[in-house]
Amino acid sequence: MQRVNISRRDFIKICIKTTALMGLPYGMYTKVAEAAEKVVKPPVVWLHFQECTGCSESLLRSNHPGLSEFILDLVSLEYHETLMAGSGTQAEKSLQNAVTEYKDSYILVIEGAIPTKENGVYCQIGGKTALELLDEMAKNAVGIISIGTCASYGGIQAVEPNPTGAVGVWDIIKDKSIINIPGCPPNPYNFLSVILYYLTFNKFPKLDKSNRPLFAYGRKIHEHCERRPHFDAGRFAEKYGDEGHKNGYCLYKLGCKGPSTFANCSVLRFNDVGVWPVSVGHPCIGCTEHSILFKKSIDEKVQIHNPTPPDTYPTTKPIERGKGADTITAAVVGTVAGAALGAGAVLAKKLPKEDDCEKEN
Numbered sequence: 434m435q436r437v438n439i440s441r442r443d444f445i446k447i448c449i450k451t452t453a454l455m456g457l458p459y460g461m462y463t464k465v466a467e468a469a470e471k472v473v474k475p476p477v478v479w480l481h482f483q484e485c486t487g488c489s490e491s492l493l494r495s496n497h498p499g500l501s502e503f504i505l506d507l508v509s510l511e512y513h514e515t516l517m518a519g520s521g522t523q524a525e526k527s528l529q530n531a532v533t534e535y536k537d538s539y540i541l542v543i544e545g546a547i548p549t550k551e552n553g554v555y556c557q558i559g560g561k562t563a564l565e566l567l568d569e570m571a572k573n574a575v576g577i578i579s580i581g582t583c584a585s586y587g588g589i590q591a592v593e594p595n596p597t598g599a600v601g602v603w604d605i606i607k608d609k610s611i612i613n614i615p616g617c618p619p620n621p622y623n624f625l626s627v628i629l630y631y632l633t634f635n636k637f638p639k640l641d642k643s644n645r646p647l648f649a650y651g652r653k654i655h656e657h658c659e660r661r662p663h664f665d666a667g668r669f670a671e672k673y674g675d676e677g678h679k680n681g682y683c684l685y686k687l688g689c690k691g692p693s694t695f696a697n698c699s700v701l702r703f704n705d706v707g708v709w710p711v712s713v714g715h716p717c718i719g720c721t722e723h724s725i726l727f728k729k730s731i732d733e734k735v736q737i738h739n740p741t742p743p744d745t746y747p748t749t750k751p752i753e754r755g756k757g758a759d760t761i762t763a764a765v766v767g768t769v770a771g772a773a774l775g776a777g778a779v780l781a782k783k784l785p786k787e788d789d790c791e792k793e794n
């Protein structure tokens with residue numbers, strides 16, 4: 434950790450936060466820390482197909498203190514086209530070396546969709562199609578992590594009429610453990626937690642029916658949204674820029690997909706500065722749901738079949754303009770920050786336990 438400039442305090446903070454995120458008891462953070470300190474690191478081969486590299490960018494450009502360094506130090510990254518210095522035949526050789534050296538032990542990470550039409554000719558790397566590369570690399574992998582919505586479900590490439598026949602990894606590979614971490618982009622902590630879970634328990638976490646880790650995708654974002662008190666009180670923004678919008682009211686009528694979207698964005702948020710789309714006034718687009726993203730328009734309202742209980746039962750008194758949303762946002766941000774500083778139990782309360790999640794999914 435010293436080598437990558439992460440203090441012991443930051444290291445423990447990250448371990449506590451990921452322990453809470455994984456739905457494990459607070460005391461387990463010592464086991465997670467022990468696993469993170471292991472000298473033997475799992476080899477990782479990371480392939481890019483049809484995508485924008487936003488998932489890698491989100492992970493690497495995070496503001497989390499040392500998070501990207503932490504992740505990159507946890508694994509032995511054998512091949513990653515964006516990060517590796519080599520190119521051309523040198524890069525292809527390192528990919529082949531990784532397969533030979535770490536046969537049946539490397540984790541394969543896929544970023545991007547796989548085009549299947551015309552035998553996959555629409556995406557080729559080093560003369561091989563994405564289809565061929567996936568097939569070849571999946572054979573000897575211990576498991577596959579599909580990072581981002583494109584690798585998980587096809588993403589924007591798979592939108593009708595889907596000219597390249599783009600699909601997600603799980604549509605092609607049927608005989609391997611596949612962990613989908615959808616999101617556009619996914620939160621780096623969700624990727625980190627899957628790796629730490631694997632290091633701690635030597636197996637991958639429990640998944641829901643969409644192959645997503647239950648600990649991260651077990652609850653709807655609507656449950657812990659800071660605008661939820663307004664939803665419960667019937668206060669909605671009707672148009673962008675109207676009084677309701679300016680006052681931080683619920684975005685449901687603008688098409689927010691939060692009531693149908695399983696993800697932990699409203700608790701975890703992004704970049705440790707407490708923001709996520711809904712906090713800055715944009716409705717959730719349901720980027721973790723393959724039945725929503727790019728299938729329902731931004732302003733289309735989702736049906737609310739089973740209202741989930743809110744995180745709190747707040748006052749229904751009208752809020753003063755400019756104060757309410759800020760106060761609520763600050764409270765939630767404070768909660769996350771508090772968790773990171775040692776009150777892991779607080780975050781754990783808002784995040785699902787593995788067993789809770791199975792009931793909902």
Ligand code: SF4
Nearest residue numbers: 658661683684689691
């Ligand atoms: Fe938040 Fe959207 Fe639910 Fe409103 S509908 S409370 S903005 S998640």
